[in-house]
Amino acid sequence: MTATTTGANLGEESVRERLLAEALTLFNSKGYAATSVREIVAAAGVSKPTLYYYFASKEGIYLELMNSTLATFEATVAQLVIPQGTARQRLLRFSTxxxxxxxxxxxxxxxxxxxxxxxxxxxxxxRQQVFFDQMIAVAAGMLQEGISTGEFRPVPVGDATWALISCLNTLMEEHLTNPEPRLDRAGLERTLGMILDGIAV
Amino acid sequence: MTATTTGANLGEESVRERLLAEALTLFNSKGYAATSVREIVAAAGVSKPTLYYYFASKEGIYLELMNSTLATFEATVAQLVIPQGTARQRLLRFSTxxxxxxxxxxxxxxxxxxxxxxxxxxxxxxRQQVFFDQMIAVAAGMLQEGISTGEFRPVPVGDATWALISCLNTLMEEHLTNPEPRLDRAGLERTLGMILDGIAV
Incomplete structure (x- = not known):
């Protein structure tokens, strides 16, 4: 939020953001199907026509949540795949x-x-799977490159990719569901580093 | 089902099993909260009192599904932890x-x-986490033993355990959600074998 933002823009932005945030909270606490437009607008303190104006429907809010997250994800992936350092360093940078x-x-x-x-x-x-699919595809590319350059042994790329992305996926799940996660970001780096050491030449 | 099963026992067993099976199908297709006792008994072709007789309530059916699965799981774990073979063989037997x-x-x-x-x-x-927690605990024990006997290098047990159980967990998820899983049982063995080769002395 910059100093040049006008009051009107600030208001519009915050109504839109508030609708997204309240819908997300309701979807997560009650489930998507059980959440009504009425509940979303009540939580956001706006009228139904306001929701329809910004998102057309509950489905529209859901798609905006997914598509904006996918855009953030893809922009981050694009930043993380810069070809700098060893394949090991790139895989660790990507995963963390x-x-x-x-x-x-x-x-x-x-x-x-x-x-x-x-x-x-x-x-x-x-397709929620798009996130997992892209993680698999990018990691496989990095592993393949590490094998090509002789940094890694010629292990089956699919298997090695599965090992790395599984560690990341399961850690995300741990942080979603366990109030006291058994592994943190540093643990992820150690675990992936251990696997990569194991396939290093 | 043996030849000595009486008709009456067969009938009782199949009503009970049918209630469990239909409840499971409904919980999976509509969600637990959205499933009513009325729908379960209609799907099983029995009356409400029949459900109450066997399980007391919808909660009772859910707990029976969970507790019988936990019993199956624990019996299987007990069979799989027999101290035969190397730590590598035991970990692969346990995971597959x-x-x-x-x-x-x-x-x-x-x-x-x-x-x-x-x-x-x-x-x-x-606690659904009990399955994951036990997988972690047993695998950690086997890894620790492999380190103690000098079969594996002294890697941090928690990290190595995370790597192995993550591969298994993510493969289960793949088989739950992807009609064409990218990895099968043999792939799991290869992936875990690759990780274990990497920490072998």
């Missing part, structure tokens, strides 16, 4: 960087995991 | 054995994951 944006967006992540593992809730069409 | 009972009980596993990652649904008190 993803863990960081996960932590920054943990409530949207909570919704994504709930929808992914829960029963169908009538959510609009959005 | 757990993957096998997961596959055999995949619909209960689906419910466990949905409850674990979803919003609170008013389910009766049962």
């Amino acid at each position: 960087g993803l863990f960081d944006i996960f932590r920054e967006n943990i409530e949207v992540a909570r919704l994504i995991f709930a929808i992914h593992f829960g029963p169908p809730q009538g959510t609009p069409n959005f | 054995g757990l993957f096998d009972i997961f596959r055999e009980n995949i619909e209960v596993a689906r419910l466990i994951f949905a409850i674990h990652f979803g919003p609170p649904q008013g389910t009766p008190n049962f």
Whole structure:
């Protein structure tokens, strides 16, 4: 928020953001299907037409939450894949960087995991798997490059990728569900480093 | 089912099993909270008093699903931890054995994951984390033993355990949510074998 933001813009932005935040809280506490437009507008302190103006519907709010998170994710991935350092360094930078944006967006992540593992809730069409798929694809590329340059032994790329992304995925889940996570960011770096040491030449 | 089973016993057993199976299907397709006793008895083709006779309530059915699965899990773990072979062989036997009972009980596993990652649904008190916690504890013990005997290097046990159980956990999730899983049981063995080779002396 800069000093040049006008009062009107500030108001509009905050209404829109408030609707997104309250919808997310309700989706996570009651479930998407059980949350009504009436509850969202009541929580945000606005009228129904205000929600319809910004998002058209509950589905529109859901898609905005998913699409804006995907945009953040993709922008972060683009920053994290800079070809600097060894394959080992790049894989660690990529994984810890993803863990960081996960932590920054943990409530949207909570919704994504709930929808992914829960029963169908009538959510609009959005492939939550896209996040996992992209993590797999980028890590596989980095591993393949490390094998090509002779930094890693010629292990099956799919297996090694699975090991790395599984550690990251399970750590995210631990931080979503365990108030006292058994592993932190530094533990992720150690675990991935141990796996990468194991396939190093 | 043996030849000595009487018709009456068969009938009782199948009503009970049918109630459990239909409840599980409904919990997985609609969610636990949205499923009513009326729907469960209608799907099983029995009356409400029949459900109350066997399970007392919807909560009772849920607890029976969880507790019987936990009993199966614990019996399987007890079989899988026999101290035979190297630590590497034992860890692979343990992990693939757990993957096998997961596959055999995949619909209960689906419910466990949905409850674990979803919003609170008013389910009766049962710690779904007990499965994950026990997997971690047993694998850590086997790794520790492998380190003690000099089979593995003295890596941090918690990190190595995390790597192994993460691969298993994420593979289970893949089989729950992806109609065409990218890794199978043999892939799990290869991936874990790769990690264990990496920490071998």
